[in-house]
Amino acid sequence: MDKMDRYHRQILFQPIGQSGQEKLMNKHVLIVGCGALGSSIAEMLTRSGIGKLTLVDRDYVDLTNLQRQHLFVEDDVKNQIPKAIAAKEALERINHHVKIAAHVIDANPDTFPQLVRDVDLIMDATDNFDIRFILNDISQKYNIPWIFGACVGSSGMSYTIIPKQTPCLDCLLKVTPMFGATCDSVGVIGPAVQMVVSHQVTEAMKLLVEADMQLRSKLVIFDLWHNQFQMIDVTRAKTSSCPSCGKNANYPFLQYENQAKTEVLCGRDTVQIRGKSYDFSLLARRLQNFGDVTENPFLVSVKTKNVRLVFFKDGRTFVHGTNSIEEAKRIYYQMVG
């Protein structure tokens, strides 16, 4: 049976057709994050016959992931398989024609330049704003479009960012958010995830088959439980002085002094993260979602079943109870978003 036969229903869709399918089969997409959004984006693109996928994720499959992360099964939890690896194996059973590179690493300004080599499009499937602002600068610097996606509760949003054309994430948000809501802080339902993915992947397909005229151009936001849906015209947000996409862009989030830095504190079963400095009253309120919080004028700490985090005024955080930088970052970003 011909390789093209399997895509027959997609080729029948006139805006793709035979020529669109051939373009798709020669494109390379980087998916940053392989959790809820990432695994479903990867599945849809694999089924559609994308040429090559690069997956990057620093985490492994956990029991609480199964409620919404579609490629993973109970055995992956039992065997603690890294998400990028579990995803790659599942994807290869679905479509062996797709080339899949899986990296169990931290995507950051040091690793991104390698990851984006030969990449046509970057899909955002991350879970915190630190990485999204880095990704936003990488997109501008290397001139690769990226598709923002995020969800919590029954809400989600997506927006397609084309360097030199649309407003970028920095234009949209103006101030870097102190916290972003995460699935760990306020929960999430599966359909909200899949709806964000559907928006992201449709936009990806338009870019990959070079149907740019059909791009949505607006930011989409929805709330499935409360039946709200909006498409927001964000043209006005574009800022000519934007440090990420403006005329004199200097990509601030790729600069060393603006990055969260981590180090293992020897012999103390503790990782130190240097990040943003938080407003303590907001921080204390937020951390109550995760465990017992204590607070004094110098620090806020939260104790969960397995770890204790201590946040200092100067932006340092101790994650006690682990020697793994990957695990410390995972827990830290689950809490601060």
Added chain:
Amino acid sequence: MDKMDRYHRQILFQPIGQSGQEKLMNKHVLIVGCGALGSSIAEMLTRSGIGKLTLVDRDYVDLTNLQRQHLFVEDDVKNQIPKAIAAKEALERINHHVKIAAHVIDANPDTFPQLVRDVDLIMDATDNFDIRFILNDISQKYNIPWIFGACVGSSGMSYTIIPKQTPCLDCLLKVTPMFGATCDSVGVIGPAVQMVVSHQVTEAMKLLVEADMQLRSKLVIFDLWHNQFQMIDVTRAKTSSCPSCGKNANYPFLQYENQAKTEVLCGRDTVQIRGKSYDFSLLARRLQNFGDVTENPFLVSVKTKNVRLVFFKDGRTFVHGTNSIEEAKRIYYQMVG
């Protein structure tokens, strides 16, 4: 680890919470059809921790399914596994707590009464209007809500039908459509499927956790490629004289004389289907999507790679090249929708 831990992110979502999760774990959903919509509905409900699923589908996994039918892999195609069985096996690897009954049969007025026993909700994942009108009558007769869903190309729609409250399918459509567009006639892209599923499953969750106040009440329709989205108030469509949901309902689509009937013509490698009688010029035009069409005043015939179908004026159709009623119906409905 506690069984509830795996649903932690869903319990965190306040409109579900602990009590919603417990309700969900005691509910039974029937999914009619296990293709693109059905397999993804089943996956989302299984991950969410539904109590029991009943799957019904008469078909087996085909190579062209893999582009959009999320539970299936290349091995299912190689081994020609029936869809309901392949789905059940995949779902059990995802969440062994969910009870899954899989039936490889034709859902019809004879088999439905057994299938809907103890069922709280019926999910439409079918691919033709004949079965949807039967399902609509079953829903009214047995007082079980159902959630309509359909997609082709980059478009899709969904609507939640509650017996005795909302307009039913018969109210909405007034005339039974001669043809419905199918993925086989005009193609489909994966995100359109997943978006319909997201709408259907959110509504299902609201019903199952008894948050009826949040139901959408409107018919949702979208086109992802062309960035259109509408929520249509259909209150006015409700018809008090409707034969399916009105005061004197007689469930016409459950009556013998209104059903498509099939029989194998002995020794002729042919199945006869008695269905609607078609407008020949429209039929001939439509069949051109599928193969070489010839026409005379008495019949229209279409020849594909493997079979030949002959449509007679009186509503009979011969499917030449098979002795299987299931296969004949599959091919027939792919063509007429």
Added chain:
Amino acid sequence: MINILFFAQMQEEAGKEKIDLDIEKIKVKDLKEYLRNHYNLSQINESMIAINEAYALETDEVKAGDTVAIIPPVSGG
């Protein structure tokens, strides 16, 4: 101007996904007739019509400024 949106298979038949009609007002029934004649739409009779996101009856009137959705029978799944 009346803004008409075609969904699903209607787009292929019409050759476009939306059109603007320079008409002041028209009954739904007559609009269907007009579209059938000008755009070769085989399923317009079986389609649901919505005016400004509300279900419309044959006798309803469409006015300039309205958005009309033409929703043909879709059965893929």
Added chain:
Amino acid sequence: MINILFFAQMQEEAGKEKIDLDIEKIKVKDLKEYLRNHYNLSQINESMIAINEAYALETDEVKAGDTVAIIPPVSGG
């Protein structure tokens, strides 16, 4: 009446997903101030504001009949 829609985590903080404000007109900046004070919204300063599905600046004015979406930073994925 101004119709305000809260998305995502804003709903839990506000205790509801939408409110109507009986105000004739108000600047976006002042609306944010009002919402922060009356609804205990910790992230209103970091939120995007849209008036009738268009991105709004701090100095824009909201008028009776407008729908305002409050879109907080969402980072789940």
